[in-house]
Amino acid sequence: MSNNNDAQMKKMIIEQLRWDNRISECDIKVGVKNGEVTLIGEVPTYFAKKVARDDVAKVANYALLIDKLKVKSPKFIYDQKLKKNIESNLFWNLLINENDINVAVKNGIVTLGGTVLFYWQKEKAQENAEIDGVIDVINNIAIVPIRDLADEEIAADIVQALTRDPLVNEADIDVKVKDREVTLTGSIPSWAAFKSATDDVIYTWGVVGLKNDLKLNLTSKK
Helix, strand or coil, X not given: CCHHHHHHHHHHHHHHHHHCCCCCCCEEEEEEECCEEEEEEEECCHHHHHHHHHHHHHHCXXXXXXXXXXXXXXXXXXXXXXXXXXXXXXXXXXXXXXXXXXXXXXXXXXXXXXXXXXXXXXXXXXXXXXXXXXXXXEECCEECCCCCCCHHHHHHHHHHHHHHCCCCCHHHEEEEEECCEEEEEEEXXXXXHHHHHHHHHHCXXXXXXXXXXXXXXXXXXX
């Protein structure tokens, strides 16, 4: 990738971060080299860290995103209060059995344990833990599927879901499944397509993990 492309990508990312009023006051430095984007700085919340990553994905056709953002630790961290609030979120989330999830908090770092039936429930549990005051979330929740499917069956179901998806071109995506963990590689035309392809995987029966190596290709079309 040329230096001109790197410079243009950096400009777009900086403008996007400044535009987004959810994080416009954050001190985030952006570096781009050979298509690899690096974010450095401190942000006030875990939510702001996620917003910054999503903003980069929306506007940049990057080869790799290196997230070095740190959540600024508040002066006083009340671990027990964070734990109580997270457990309350899980209790009111009717898509998750909160009795199957263990929550531990130490110095603002949350560790989730326990078991769920589906990969998307693991993701939802983490979303419930990403509250103000949290510095990081370690998601150790295990997935225990209620259907015992072979890797080949899971891969076939994912490919069929991608084929039905109007936002993606399944021919551009390679699906590999090993021990029920899915790896996606290839290119995707937009951030919406990236998220839709991700959903096609995490809502498939039997999936216990996802490594999403899809690259955004903003010049391609479905």
